[in-house]
Amino acid sequence: MKLKNLESTQQDLLKKLQAIENDAELETFRLEYLSRQGLIAQLFEQLKTLDAQEKREVGPHLNDLKKEIQASFDRKKEELFTQTLERANQKKQNFDVTLSKKHRKGSLHPYTHLTNQIEDIFISMGFQIADGPELETEFFNFTGLNIPANHPAREDSDTFWINDKHLIRTQTSTVQIRMMQNLKPPMALIVPGRVMRNEATDASHDFMFMQLEGMLIAEKISVANLLATLQTFLTKLFEKDVKLRVRPGYFPFVEPGLEIDASCPFCNQGCSTCKKTGWIELLGAGIIHPEVLKHGGIDHTKYSGFAFGCGLTRLAMLKYGIPDIRLLHSSNLKFLQQFS
Ligand code: DAH
Numbered sequence: 498m499k500l501k502n503l504e505s506t507q508q509d510l511l512k513k514l515q516a517i518e519n520d521a522e523l524e525t526f527r528l529e530y531l532s533r534q535g536l537i538a539q540l541f542e543q544l545k546t547l548d549a550q551e552k553r554e555v556g557p558h559l560n561d562l563k564k565e566i567q568a569s570f571d572r573k574k575e576e577l578f579t580q581t582l583e584r585a586n587q588k589k590q591n592f593d594v595t596l597s598k599k600h601r602k603g604s605l606h607p608y609t610h611l612t613n614q615i616e617d618i619f620i621s622m623g624f625q626i627a628d629g630p631e632l633e634t635e636f637f638n639f640t641g642l643n644i645p646a647n648h649p650a651r652e653d654s655d656t657f658w659i660n661d662k663h664l665i666r667t668q669t670s671t672v673q674i675r676m677m678q679n680l681k682p683p684m685a686l687i688v689p690g691r692v693m694r695n696e697a698t699d700a701s702h703d704f705m706f707m708q709l710e711g712m713l714i715a716e717k718i719s720v721a722n723l724l725a726t727l728q729t730f731l732t733k734l735f736e737k738d739v740k741l742r743v744r745p746g747y748f749p750f751v752e753p754g755l756e757i758d759a760s761c762p763f764c765n766q767g768c769s770t771c772k773k774t775g776w777i778e779l780l781g782a783g784i785i786h787p788e789v790l791k792h793g794g795i796d797h798t799k800y801s802g803f804a805f806g807c808g809l810t811r812l813a814m815l816k817y818g819i820p821d822i823r824l825l826h827s828s829n830l831k832f833l834q835q836f837s
Contacts, residue, residue, distance in 0.1 A: 503770030507562045604837035611813045612689045616640035618733045619687045627686040629672035637671040641792040642750040664695040669710035677793025682800045683715035700821045707809035723803035751783025780807040
């Protein structure tokens with residue numbers, strides 16, 4: 498390009514600018530014509546080679562051309578930017594927040610389902626829900642519950658001891674004395690909670706499992722109140738008329754102590770769950786020992802109470818037909834998703 502036809506060069510460049518449609522094309526234009534090695538810079542170099550007279554004539558034209566092209570370039574840049582913004586806004590307007598890829602739905606753990614259901618049943622009978630710490634003192638787990646120092650449950654093989662005085666609770670019965678010390682009779686509560694025992698794991702045992710404790714203290718409480726409460730609870734839980742069978746049992750914190758079986762809610766004549774006996778062993782229970790009431794600061798001459806405990810883990814396995822405790826405690830999604 499020569500300095501002589503600046504007029505047509507200018508027209509040419511303006512046309513090129515007009516035809517530009519995106520940032521990439523604009524950048525190519527800038528490099529080709531407006532950059533330091535670009536055409537306009539080269540024209541200025543050529544200008545230097547002219548004699549003084551020619552410079553005076555051509556110089557102003559070249560300056561005009563540069564100004565004009567730079568201004569048009571800036572306008573084009575602005576124009577493209579506005580277009581980009583508009584396009585982005587348009588996209589935003591079309592964005593549908595409800596439209597998404599397939600959701601993965603979460604589901605409640607079987608323990609949560611069961612605990613919710615049990616809590617509803619007991620709340621409907623006037624019980625409250627209580628809890629206590631999993632890291633416990635030796636007193637609430639053993640001594641306060643009338644479990645003497647030489648009791649087998651104290652042996653190292655069963656209990657995770659933290660130090661001489663502290664342990665991970667081996668039973669939710671720990672909450673009994675805590676609640677006696679906090680509340681005044683009449684009181685009725687249940688404690689669904691986690692416990693740990695130093696046991697080997699197999700299909701029906703794990704070192705960690707869930708228990709359900711229950712306690713009611715008022716005046717003139719007897720075994721009849723205990724049985725009525727448990728029968729109502731189990732009948733509602735299994736949605737079937739459940740009968741109870743009572744056998745003597747030994748638990749240091751109750752006197753008398755009872756082992757309570759329920760008629761099998763899954764069969765009439767006998768099935769694999771009840772080992773063809775028609776009964777399933779479900780609970781330990783009894784009338785709270787006066788020593789325990791004393792530890793809890795309750796007047797045992799005025800009040801009496803019942804307590805019961807059962808394996809919430811076992812209940813969950815029974816109710817949902819789960820054959821192996823390791824499934825229940827796994828994070829296997831295929832298993833867990835069945836409980837949505
Ligand atoms: N805590 C007992 C256990 O872990 C279960 C139990 C038995 C709780 C009898 C009670 C009870 O409240 O009265 O095996």
